[in-house]
Amino acid sequence: MTLSFATPDDATRSVHLLAESATPDWRSRQAQDVQAWIDAHGFTGAIGQALLLPGGRDAVIGYGSESSRARGRFHVAAAAAKLPKGTYRLVTDLPADQLQIEALGWLLATYRFDRYKDQSPMVALLVAPDGIDAARTEAIAQGEALTRTLINTPAADMGPPDLEQAARDLATQHRATITVTTGDDLLTQNLPMIHAVGRAADRAPRLIDLTWGDTGPKLTLVGKGVCFDTGGLNLKPGASMGLMKKDMGGSASVLGLAHMIMATDLPIQLRVLIPAVENSVSGNAFRPQDILTSRKGLTVEVNNTDAEGRLVLADTLAFADEDTPDLIISMATLTGAARVAVGPDLAPYYTDEAPLSAALENAAATTADPVWRMPFHTPYEALIEPGIADLDNAPKGGFAGSITAALFLRRFVDSAPYIHFDIYGWQPSSAPARPKGGVGQGTRALLDALPKMLKL
Template sequence: MSLRFASDSPDAIPLHVVPKDDVEGWTAAQPERVRQWAQANGFDGSLGKVLVIPAEDGGIDAAAVGFGTAADRARGRFALARAQAVLPDATYRLVTELEPGHRDENALGWLLSRYRFGRYRATAPEGAALVAPDGVDADRLEAIAGGEALTRDLINTPAADMGPDALEEAARDLASDIGAEIQVTTGGALLDDNFPMIHAVGRAAASAPRLIDMRWGTEGPTVTLVGKGVCFDTGGLNIKPGASMGLMKKDMGGAATVLGLASMIATLKLPVQLRVLVPAVENNIAGNAFRPQDILTSRKGLTVEINNTDAEGRLVLADALALADETPSDLLISMATLTGAARVAVGPDIAPFYATDPALAAAIRAAGNAIADPVWEMPYHQPYEEMIEPGIADLDNAPKGGFAGSITAALFLRRFVTETPRYAHFDIYGWQPSPAPARPKGGVGQGARAILQALPGVLGL
C-alpha cells in the first residue's frame, strides 16, 4: 500500500473541481462536445458527482467532480475523496485552484482514500492516484497519511495477532524505521520496577503485560505521548456482555494513535525530544485476575479501590503517567479509548479532550478546526473530584451512579500528573462505524493530526 502522490506526467488526466453554484459558468467555458456530454449525464456540480469526459480515441480526456455547496461541504470532510472511490483507475492532476484549507484537506483525503487493510484477504486496487496539487506540502501530507495508515493497521488487527507481544513488536518495528531507542519492561519485572497496576491488570493473560518506552530525538522541547494499549478487554471478572465485547480489539486505539503520531513527528523530523509510553496488556479472566474490591497501590503511591475490573484502562495509564511525570516534559498527552460516556456525549466522529492549560486547549481547538480533525474540549469539573474518592482508598476506579463517566476518568488520570504543567488527555473512540469519505469502516486515528498541527505554536518551534 502506497499512500503517496503520483509523479506528474503528460499522461495525467486533468481534473476539474466544480462547485454547484459555478456549474453553469464551468459548463459554458467548455467546448461544445463537453457541454453536451455534461448535459446528457446530468452533471450539476452536486457533491461527489463525477463526470468522465471521453477523448476521441476512447480514452479519458478529462474529468470533473462536483464540489457541492458550502453547506454541503460543511456537513462532512474530505469532499474529493468521494470522487477518488469512483473515478477510473488512472492518475489525475488537479487543474482547479482550491482555497488553501480545502486544498490541503482534500489532497490528504485523497491519499487516505487509498488505504486498504489487506492482511487477511486480497483487497481492491488502491484506485485513482493524484499528482500533488500546487501549493501543498506533499512530504507533510504523505507523512500524515503514513502515520494514519499505521494507526489503522494496528487497530484493525484482531487480538489473536495483536496481543501485548505483537504490539511490542510493532513498536520495535517503528523504532527501527525512525531511528528511535526502545526499552520494554515485561511480566514480573513490572513489579520489580514499580508498575504494580499495569501488572495487576495484565497478569491473567497468556501474553505478559509490559510497558513500552520509546525515545526519539536529542534536541528541542520535550514531548511525552502515553497511549492505552489494552489489546483486548473482556472486562475482567466484571465480564462484558457479548455485544459490548465485540469491538474490544480496538481498546488499544490510544496506543495505535500515539504510535501513528510518533511516526508523523519523526518522519517530518520535528525538532523535539519525543518519548512514547505504552502500557500493553490484555484484560482477561483467570484465577490470578484482579478482583472487585481489591485495593491496588499505584506507582505514585496513591491507593485505588477496584469497583469494576472493566475500568482497567485508567489503571494502566496511571502508572505510565506517573512515570512520565517523574521527568516533567514540556508537553504531556495521553490518548485512550477510555469511556463509553465520551461516545454518548459527542458520538464517534469527535475526539473529546481535557487540558490543564487554557492556552494549550485553545491551540488544540484551533488546530482541529483548521485541518478538519474534529476535537471538543471537555471540563475538569472540580466538584466531581469527590466522586472518585471512595473513602476506603485514595481513589475509586469506577464511581457509582453512572454520571459524568468521561470527566471522572479524566479527573482520575489528572491525579497522577502533578509536576507537568501542560497536560492534555484525549478520550477517543478509534473506530469508524460506517464508511465515510477517506475513512473506511474500521480503525481510525482521532486527534493526532490536530496535535501535530498544534505542536509548533505550543512549543515555539
C-alpha cells in the same frame, strides 16, 4: 501500506474541481459535445459526482455548496473513488490549506486493510498538487494508515508482543531508541497496576518506552494499549466485547502521531509510553474490591475490573511525569460515556491549560480533524474518592463517566501541562476517506498544534 502521491506521466489527466455555483459557467465555456455529455450524465457539481469527459484527457469532480460541505469533510475523496484507473492532477483555485486537506483525503481514500483478504484497490491516483507540502501530507497519511492497521488487526495477531513489535519497527524506521519492561519486571520497576491488569493473560503485560530526538522541548505521548478487554472478572456481555480489539486505539494513535512527528522532523525530544496488556479472566485475575497501590503511592479501590484502562494509564502517567516533560498527552479509548456525550466523530479532550486548548481548536479547524473540549470539573473529585482508599476506579451512579475518568488520570500528573483524549478510534460506517474500521482521531490536529504548544 504506503500512501503516497503518484508520479506524473504523459497519461496524467486533469481533473477539474467544480462547486455547484461554478458549474454552469464552466460548462458554458466548453465545446458543444462536452456540454451535451455533462447534461446527459446529470453532472451538477454536487459532492460525490465524478465524470470523465469526452476524449478521456479531462475529468470533473463536484465540490458541492458551502452548506453541503459543512456536513462532512474530504469532499474530493467522495468522488475520486469513482474515477477510472489512471493518474490525475487537480485543477482548482482552492486556498492552499483547503487543497492540502483534500489532497490528504484522496491519499487516505486509497487505504485498504488487506492483511486477511485481498481488497479492491483504488485505481485513481493523485499527483501532488502544486502549493502543498507533499512530504508532510504523505507523512500524515502514512501515520494514519499505521493507526488504522493496528486497530483493525484482531487481538489474536495484535496482543502485547505484537504491539511491542510494531513499536520496534517504528523505532527502527526512525532510528529511535526503545526499551520494554515485561512481566514480573513490572513489579521490580514499580509499575504494579500495569502488572495487576495484565497478569491474568497468557501474553505478558509490558511497558513500551520509545524515545527520539535529543534537543528541543520534551513531549511525552501516553497511549492506552489494552489489546483486548474482556472486562476481567466483571465480564463484558458479548455485545459489548465485539469491538474490544480496538481498546488499544490510544496506543495505535500515539504511534501514528509519533510517525508523523518523526517523519516531519519536528525539533523536539519525543517519548512514547504504552502500557500493553490484555484484560483477561483466569485464577490470578485482579478482583472487584481489591485495593491496588499505584506507582505514585496512591491507593485505588477496584470497584469494576472493566475500568482497567485508567489503572494502566495511571502508572504510566506517573512514570512520565517523573521526567518533567514540557507536555504530556494521553490518548485512550477510555469510556463509553464519551461516545454518549459527543458521538463517534468527535475526539473529546481535557486540559486545564487554555493556551493549549486554543492552539488545538485552531489546528482542528484547519486540518479537518474535529475535537471538543470537555471539563476537568473539580467538584466531581469527590466522586472518585471511595473512603477506604485514595481513589475509586469506577464511581457508582453512572453520571459524568468520561469526566470522572479524566479526573482520575489527572491525579497522576503533577509537574507537566497535561492533555487527555478520550477517543473512540473507530469509524462505525464508511465515509469519504474513512472506511469502516479503525481510525485516528485528534492526531492531525495535535501535529499542527504542537509547534505553538511547545513554543517552537
